[in-house]
Amino acid sequence: MNPFAVAGGEVWTFTVPLKSPFVTALGSKTQTTNAALRLRLKGGAEGYGEASSSIVIKRLSPETLARSLRGLLTRLRGRDVREIEPLAADIWRLCPDANAAAAAVECAALEALLAARAIPMAEWFGGAQDSIETDLTISAWPPRQAAEGALAALKQGFRTLKIKVGTSDKAEDLKRVEAVSRAAARLGRRITLILDGNQGFHAEGALRFAERALRLGAAVALFEQPLERGKLKEAAWLSRRSPVPLAADESVRSPAEALEVLWAGAAEVVNIKVAKLGLRRSLDVAALARAAGKGLMIGCMQESARGLSPSVHLACGLGVFSYADLDSDVLLDEGRGHGAAVLGGRPFSFPGEGQPRGGFTREGPILRL
Numbered sequence: 030m031n032p033f034a035v036a037g038g039e040v041w042t043f044t045v046p047l048k049s050p051f052v053t054a055l056g057s058k059t060q061t062t063n064a065a066l067r068l069r070l071k072g073g074a075e076g077y078g079e080a081s082s083s084i085v086i087k088r089l090s091p092e093t094l095a096r097s098l099r100g101l102l103t104r105l106r107g108r109d110v111r112e113i114e115p116l117a118a119d120i121w122r123l124c125p126d127a128n129a130a131a132a133a134v135e136c137a138a139l140e141a142l143l144a145a146r147a148i149p150m151a152e153w154f155g156g157a158q159d160s161i162e163t164d165l166t167i168s169a170w171p172p173r174q175a176a177e178g179a180l181a182a183l184k185q186g187f188r189t190l191k192i193k194v195g196t197s198d199k200a201e202d203l204k205r206v207e208a209v210s211r212a213a214a215r216l217g218r219r220i221t222l223i224l225d226g227n228q229g230f231h232a233e234g235a236l237r238f239a240e241r242a243l244r245l246g247a248a249v250a251l252f253e254q255p256l257e258r259g260k261l262k263e264a265a266w267l268s269r270r271s272p273v274p275l276a277a278d279e280s281v282r283s284p285a286e287a288l289e290v291l292w293a294g295a296a297e298v299v300n301i302k303v304a305k306l307g308l309r310r311s312l313d314v315a316a317l318a319r320a321a322g323k324g325l326m327i328g329c330m331q332e333s334a335r336g337l338s339p340s341v342h343l344a345c346g347l348g349v350f351s352y353a354d355l356d357s358d359v360l361l362d363e364g365r366g367h368g369a370a371v372l373g374g375r376p377f378s379f380p381g382e383g384q385p386r387g388g389f390t391r392e393g394p395i396l397r398l
C-alpha cells in the first residue's frame with residue numbers, strides 16, 4: 030500500500046452568515062455558501078480545501094463547485110501526492126472553468142502531503158515569517174455606516190482599511206472615503222487606505238476620484254482594479270497618471286494574464302488570491318510580478334478561517350506581500366454556520382468547530398502561525 034496515494038474523501042457545502050452585508054460595485058451578499066472537501070490518503074493523512082462562491086462569477090454556484098470537487102476527487106483516486114507539481118497541473122487541466130474548485134483540491138492535496146510528512150505549510154513555501162498584518166474591508170455602505178465600521182476596526186487595532194468604491198454613485202463613494210478618513214482622524218489615528226473599485230470606473234473618472242480622495246486628506250496607498258478587466262491600454266494610461274499606484278485583481282486570473290498586465294504596464298501591484306490562482310499558479314504570478322519589479326498583495330474571497338489557512342501560510346511562507354487583505358474570517362459569523370454533506374458518509378462537521386482555527390490565530394489585524 031502506498032500511504033501517499035489518494036484514497037478518497039468527503040465533499041460538502043456550508044452556509045455562513047456575514048456579520049454585516051458585504052457590498053461591492055458588483056453586488057451584495059448577506060451570507061456565503063462555500064463548498065469544501067476533505068481529501069484522505071491511504072496512509073490516513075488528510076487535507077482540507079474550500080471553494081468560496083463568488084458574487085461576480087454567478088455560474089460558479091456552490092452546487093457547481095461541489096460537483097467539480099466531487100469529480101476531481103474521483104479522478105485523483107490512486108494518485109501519489111508526492112508528485113504535487115504534475116498533480117496540481119492536472120487538477121487545473123481537468124477543471125479549467127472553476128478556479129476556486131481547482132484551487133481547493135490543490136490545497137487539500139498539498140495539506141494531505143504535508144500532514145503525512147509533518148511539515149507546516151508555511152515552511153514548505155519558505156518559512157519567511159511567522160505572522161502577517163492584514164487590513165479589514167469596509168463594504169460600499171452608506172458613509173455613516175462605513176465610519177462606524179471603521180471605528181470598530183480601528184478599536185480592534187486595524188491600521189489599514191480597504192474601502193469598496195466604484196458603485197453607480199461616485200459622489201457617495203467619495204463621501205464614504207472621507208467619512209472613514211475623518212473617523213480615524215477623530216480617534217487621532219493614522220490609517221492607510223486601499224480603495225477597491227471592483228471594475229466600476231472609467232479611466233478619467235478613476236483619475237479624478239484618486240485625486241479628490243487625496244485632496245480630502247485620505248492616505249490612499251493603493252487603488253485596486255478601478256477599470257474593467259481586460260482594459261489594459263486604459264489601465265496603462267491611468268497607471269502613468271494616477272497619483273495612487275494601481276493594483277490588478279480581477280485582471281489577473283492566471284499567470285498568462287499576469288504577464289499581459291505586467292507587459293502592458295497596467296498595474297504596480299498584483300493581487301494574488303488562492304481562490305482564483307491556486308497555490309502553484311500563485312507562486313508563478315508572484316515570480317512574474319517580482320521579475321517585473323512590481324509589488325504584491327494577497328487577498329481572499331469569503332473563506333472560513335479554516336479555508337483561509339493556505340493563504341495565511343502562503344503569505345507568511347513567502348514573505349513577499351506588501352499588502353495583505355486576508356480578512357474573511359473577521360467578516361463571517363462562523364458560529365452561526367451550517368452545512369450539508371454532498372459526498373461521503375461521515376457526519377458533517379462545520380470546519381473550525383472544536384478544532385484549531387485552521388493553522389493560525391488572529392489578534393486583531395495580526396495573523397500568527
Ligand SMILES: [Mg+2]
Binds near residue numbers: 253254278279
Ligand atoms: Mg478586489
